[in-house]
Amino acid sequence: MIIKRYVVDNMNEAMVRIRYELGNDAVIVSQRKIRQKGLIGIFKSRKIEVTAAADDKKKNVKSNNEKREELEKELTDIKNMVSILLSQRDTNKKDSKNKTKQKLLENDIPNEIIEDIYGNIKLKNQDKKLSPKVIQTYFKEALLDIIKTDENKDERIQVLVGPTGVGKTTTIAKLASLYSLYENKKVGLITIDTYRIGAVEQLKTYAQILSVPFEVALSIKDIPEIINKMKNCDIILIDTTGRNSKNIMQISETRKYIETANADKVHLVLSMTTKQGDLKKIIENYKMVNYNSLILTKVDETNAYGSILSCCYYGNVPISFLTTGQNVPEDIEKADKDKILKLVLGDDN
Ligand SMILES: Nc1nc2c(ncn2[C@@H]2O[C@H](COP(=O)(O)OP(=O)(O)O)[C@@H](O)[C@H]2O)c(=O)[nH]1
Ligand SMILES: [Mg+2]
Known part of the structure; x- marks a missing residue:
């Protein structure tokens, strides 16, 4: 049995406190009006003293039940919150x-x-x-x-292959300028592109401006002799006819030229303005010539640089150069991995 004494302002307050502390089964044993002790007590309102009693065990069992219910409720709330x-x-x-x-x-x-x-x-x-x-x-x-990038070891015999109009001849002119003007190398230019009217003239003009030797190979048979003629050159750049990648015959002819020239480096030239689906097919079909480098052109003409990544992914060979305009020789740069990553991801990544 617990007996407790409460000093309260009114019975209402007494009932609330008794129920809370002793439970619903508590009984009121006595109640009486009291005045608080000392001088201060005179000015204060009267209080009620209530004595209540409750069965000790009952109160505990009840409060334990209440506690368990409360805990269970809290647990359910937490579970809901977590989920x-x-x-x-x-x-x-x-x-x-x-x-x-x-x-x-x-x-x-x-x-x-x-x-x-x-x-x-x-x-x-x-x-x-x-x-x-x-x-x-x-x-x-x-x-x-x-994204693989090439170390550009200035290999001696370099051939540029790829579809028509991607910028092979222009890029050869840019490379010839880079090597001869900036790196002081002896450069020789050869073209096997006698197919298109004006193609020979285009490269010949650049060769004259740069004052470097220039030769035209009319057939595969001419190649060894021409290369021999250029034995003093540190770098020989060979321009080829643009080939339709679907034409296996044409591509295998280009391959024969490459093999005869004993090329150290075969650059597949790809324009970034080409549709991605077409790029993928070109990259596949040209595998026949065993290219070991990519040159990506017309990067200035696009804002969606995913094509660059496609070329790396499907080509699986390093990029050597990127070209960024029609100006010879300035619009060319060596491929830089971090720069390419930034282009591919967009500036804010
Ligand atoms: N915007 C842009 N145009 C280029 C670039 N490279 C080449 N071109 C242009 O593309 C066109 C075809 O170039 P050309 O060298 O004759 O291509 P080829 O048929 O592959 O030899 C020419 O008008 C070039 O000036 C480049 O990086 N950017
Ligand atoms: Mg050309």
Whole structure:
């Protein structure tokens, strides 16, 4: 049995406190009006003294039950809160993957490449849950693996191949200027492009301006003799006829020229204004000539740089140069990995 004494202003207050502290089964044993002690008591209103009693065990059992109910309720609330937070986090994660993906798609990076990279990240990190930031870092690392750039060791015999109009001849003029004017190398120019009217004249004019030897090969048979003539040259650049990548016969003829010339470097020249689907086919079909470098032209004519990544991904050889305009010799630069990554991802990434 618990007996407690309460000094209260009124009975209402007494009942509330007794019920709270002793439970519903408590009984009031006595009540009386009192005046507080001392001088102050005279000016204060009278109080009531209530004595109440309750069964000790009953009160405890009841309060334990109440406590358990309260705990259970709190637990349910916490569970609900956690599940809401978890579902919010999942949607945020999805949103952020979709946002990154959306940005890459806007930059013209093919879905196939994006999914391939995400697939690899998932595979490598099997059960681990990755934050969007970590995924983005892995993504950038994967891009840097795909983007290969050439060390440009100034190989002696270099051939430029690729479709018509991509800028092969213009690029040869730019390279000839770079090597002869800036690197002080002896350069020789050869063209096997006797197919198009004016093609010979175009390169011959550049050769005259630069005062470098220039030769025309009318057939494969001429190649060894011409190369022999240029034995003093540090670098020999060979221009070829633009080939339709679908024409296997034409491409295999170009391959014969390359083999006869014993080329050290075969640059596949690709224009960034070409549609991505076409680029992929050109890259595949030209594999026949065993190119070991890419030159990407007309980078100035596009804002969607995903094509650059496509070339790296499908070509799987390093990029040597990028060209950025029609001006000879200034509109050419050596490929730089970080610069290309920035172009591919867009400025704010
Ligand atoms: N905007 C732009 N035009 C280029 C670039 N490179 C070449 N061209 C132009 O593309 C056209 C075709 O160039 P050409 O060298 O004859 O191409 P080829 O048929 O592959 O030899 C010419 O009008 C060039 O001036 C470049 O980087 N940017
Ligand atoms: Mg040409």
